[in-house]
Amino acid sequence: MNGDVTVVGGGIAGLVAATRLAEAGADATLLERRPDLGGRVRTETVDGFTLDRGFQVLFTSYPAVASELDADALDLRTFAPGATICRPGSRATLSDPLRDPRGAIPSLLNREVSVSDKLRTLALRYDLAQREEASFFGGPDASIREYLRDWGFADDYIGNFVEPFYGGITLDRSLSTSKQVFEYTFRAMSRGAIGVPAAGMQAIPEALAARARDAGVDVETGADVETVRTAGQGRIPFRTGSADAEGATVELADGSTREADAVVVATTPPEARRLTGVESIPTEAVPNATGWYTLPAGESFETGKRILLNAAEASPNAVIPMSEVAPEYAPDDRALLAATFLGEAAQDRPADALREDVRDALAAWYPKREFGGLETVDVHRIPFAQFAQPPGVHDRLPDPDDPEGPVVLAGDYTEWSSIQGALASGREAATVATEYL
Known part of the structure; x- marks a missing residue:
């Protein structure tokens, strides 16, 4: 594969996209505004x-x-599986007995969670383990709280364990986040470690950056991108038509430009919306x-x-x-x-x-x-x-090829908010970008 690609943004998604494109034979340049790489993982x-x-x-x-x-x-x-539920004068262990046998007895004796809810947790674990990977982020949705109540979990279990535990994962102690995030991460915890x-954590983007450079990616830090324009039509979102587009131009804040057959925008959601005009990019x-x-x-x-x-x-x-x-x-x-x-x-x-x-x-x-x-x-x-990931949000997220012309989105906001989403989106963006090369 021949062609020039410019990746705007040196976070996890951008690093993966640039690497995958370079490994496929493209001439890939990555532009990062900050002096270092990694985005939110620093x-x-x-x-x-x-x-x-x-x-x-x-x-x-x-x-x-x-x-x-x-x-x-x-x-x-x-970390050891599970967590310790704390309140004044009390600490109680709640663990996964299938992955942490030593935590089985303390978990069984835990009075913060009823025996029926402990058994219900194991049933939920089994149910999610049978699901196909592609089935999690689609179909009917509900909040985490509604989902757990539908499963029959008691309010004490939800309040004592799930609210603070998933408050840490979703940053939402109210549990108004999509149940799809809960299902996917709950299964992930039952399958592996955290x-x-x-x-x-910066070791992660550093490892990705080393792989990118080994693949031949030209990495430029301190490169602040001002606009992305499609060939002959000014700033996007003016449509060039199809994969037959004649390329795009990236203009930097210092007035310099980069010409490319395709551009991957892998910035923060607000910046990606500004550069591409794609209204479905979530910015809450x-x-x-x-x-x-x-x-x-x-x-x-x-x-x-x-x-x-x-x-x-x-x-x-x-x-x-x-x-x-x-x-x-x-x-x-x-x-x-x-x-x-x-x-x-x-x-x-x-x-x-x-x-x-x-x-x-x-x-x-x-x-x-x-x-x-x-x-x-x-x-x-x-x-x-x-x-923000309220119920139904994942059906409204943009596709990588939503921008006009040979411009592709890479970021967890095309998947779901997580390191998994960022990594997967970078790989998918690289696949889409090859259509323009």
Whole structure:
């Protein structure tokens, strides 16, 4: 295959699209506005601590992970299955006995969830395991809360476990997100592990970038794209007609241009809509904030490598024992915790107030311990952590070939909001783009 392709955006989707096109024989150039690659999947180092840009994890059973990444090379550190349900004076383990036999007895003794709901969870697990991959994001839809009630789960189970657990996954403790996200991720958790690379989540785009460069992709960072125009007709969305289009032009903010037979737009949803004019690109944002905290030297913090879910309050939604799961995230003598805060309110609350919420929660959950020495390492406030996914949204998402002319979309917003969606969309965009080469 011959032809020139310009990929706009160096996040996960853009990296996969550029790599796939280069491996197929195209001359691929990737333009990224920032000085580094990775998009929303980034990691920084602060005072010797490894901090991901917001709490993120990798589901090892995602199909696109197997096709686009070498999970072994990422050196993953994995969480124990399930979680710990916490409220003042009480911590109760809820795990998957099929994947975590040692957690079977504590889970059985857990009084936060009834025996019938535990059995119902196993039945749901079995039901979803029988589903075909292509069946999840289509057909009748409902909210997660409605879906679980239809299954017969009690309000206590939904409130004590699902609200905080899926609040962390969908950033929506109200459980108004599409049930399709719940079904897909619930099955993924029953099939594999959840973890983080020892070097931080940015190891994922770094691995994809290395593969891209090995394939011959010309990567340009600091390249801010201003417009995308189809040949002879100005800015899209003017239709060129078909795969016989004569190419497109990318104009950068510095006035320079790039000519290509095809362009893949792999930016954030708002920027992709601006560049392409495709109105079906979702731009309603779901925000999130993640606080990173450390305890004084010598104060270890052990949870059995499980996420601590706040069943009593919404702030923090959950506390995550990062250095217990991944010791590389913290200096040898320190413990690193992450805490998630949902909604718009957390975007404006002072860092000290967020820390006090975490300190109060830990003191209530562990009444025999002292947490006066809890210190803030950093707070990440992310206004656009995911695009909103209410029931029915996945039927309305754009197709990769929706833009006019030889322009293709790549981003999780063409699939669903996740690393799986981003990886899969990059591969699909590359397939579509080859029609113009």
